Amino acid sequence: MNSYLARQPVLNRDKDTIGYELLFRDGPRNSFPEIGDEQATHRLLTDNFLSSGNNDVTSGKKAFINFPHSSLLNRIPLLFPKKSFIIEILETCKPDDELLDAVSELHRAGYTLALDDFTPTPEWNRFIPYVHIIKFDLRATPLAKASFFIRRHKEKGSRLIFLAEKVETHDEFTAAYEAGFDLFQGYFFSRPEIVRKKALKPSALTTLRLYREISCSEVDFSKVEQIIATDVTLSYKLLHHVNNMTYTRAKPISSFKQALVYLGEEKLRRFVTFVATSHAVENKPESLYFLSLQRARFCEQLSQQLQSRLDSNQAFLTGLFSLLDSILEQPIEALIDQLPLDKPVQHALISRKGHLGGLLRLAIAYDQADWKAIKRLCRALTIEESVVAETYLDSLKWATVFEQTLPSKP
Known part of the structure; x- marks a missing residue:
């Protein structure tokens, strides 16, 4: 049996990623794979926490794990260290005395607990003293009702943390922010926050010039060197990164040309992807850069399958480039005109057409744990679902390892 999962980032009010919810299924009726809630949760825990003691797919950040009623009654979380994950009490759980006993015991043991898709009702009131996080689904609970609940508890000095789920647009993020939410979950950062055309900042122009060069079938290292040399911060990052990779050399690398030749085309593309992009737009959530890198690796590896x-x-x-419009705050059509991309790549990015478009749709579906779409796309691309799952997990681990070799943001 294969382990299938996706993940959704959880961000704080500064748009920093503090953790990921790991998603094994798409609701109670699984279509990918067809197993029950309990088995799905147990499989996720076994594959990602039991053997290694830490979770590669969360990049060292907090993991949010859904627990059905029976798993909680059986005290399954007690099998794992209390810092391993945040326990999400599913909305399908029955708020009976047995569940209350389990929740209070986990609370006393030092575990962090969250109420998932919370709807304020009298029967859940007695659970609130034992939980740390309350999650509101903005598609199910009106924002005004959630805001009233938050305000009432904060006025009483409550230390509860409130998380807004399914935040899909920047306007929704702003509204939830103003309503008093502390954490946010959704894909509002995966699309342009500003769709009107505006002038690019100098740093963003540098990034676009670098993107243009690495988009060519053969990278012109001299041109890349000239671009990087005009940016002091980027120059420092390049030399710092390469010397970190070559610390065993007797003589450090001191020139851009040496650094670029050492990296080669493939590693240079990765360097530009992560460092130059994050340098260009530093107020974007870190998940955006990681997701770009992970999607690139996913599509690259799956293309060979x-x-x-x-x-x-x-x-x-x-x-x-699937998130380039969000990163540079420009319509993707305008950005494509400035990059020497082949027609199949253009069609995939603009209209999701062709085999490349199918790969991109598959990557997005996996990000969102849309198992029905995944099944449909796998049939269209004639590829096994198990291969897609393995490739997705490999791309997460690869992106995590690559990210750790790069210098941090300034």
Whole structure:
């Protein structure tokens, strides 16, 4: 049996990623794979926490795990260290005496607990003293009702943390922020926050110029060197990064040309992807950069698994540029005009067409744990669902390892 999961980032009020909810299924009726809630949770825990003691797929951040009623009554979380994850009490749990006993015991043991998709009702009131986080689904609970609940508890000096789920647009993030939410979950950062055309900042222009160069089939290292040399911070990051990778050398690398030649085309593309992008727009959530990198690797690796093998570099660029409109705050159509991308990549990015578009739709569906869409796309691309799952997990781990080798943001 394979382990299938996706993850959704959880951000704080500064848009910093503090953790990820790990998603094994798409609601009670699973379509990918077809197993029950209890088995899904147990499989996720076994594959990601039991053997290693830490979870690679959360990049070292907090994990939010859904627990059904029976798992809580059986005290399954007690099998794991209390810092392993945050326990989410599913909304399908019955708020009976047995559940209250289990929740209070977990609370006393030092575990962090959250009420998932919370709806204020009298029968849940007695659970609130034992939980730390309350999650409101903005699609199910009116924001005004959630805001009233939050305000009432904060006025009483409550230390509860409130999390807004399914925040899909920047306007929704702003409204939830003003309503008093502390944490946010959703994909509002995965689309442009500003859709009107505006002038790019100098740092963003530098990034776009670098993107243009790495989009070519053969990278012109001299041109890349000239671009990087005009930016002091970027220059420092490049040399710092390469010397970290080559610390065993007797003589450090001191020139941009040496650094670029050492990296080579593939590693240079990765460097530009993460460091230059984060340098260009520093007020964006860190998850955005990681997701770009992970999607690029996912599309690249999966392109070689298809019956009609695709150009792996084109697949990498498709995943890499899938969030470019959000990163540079420009419509994707305007940005595509400034990049020498092949037609299949353009069609994939603008209209999600072609085999590359199918790969990108598959990556997005997996990000959102849309198992029905995944099943449909796997049939269309004639690829096994198990292969997609393994590739997704491998891309998460690869992106995590790569991210750890890079210098931090300034």
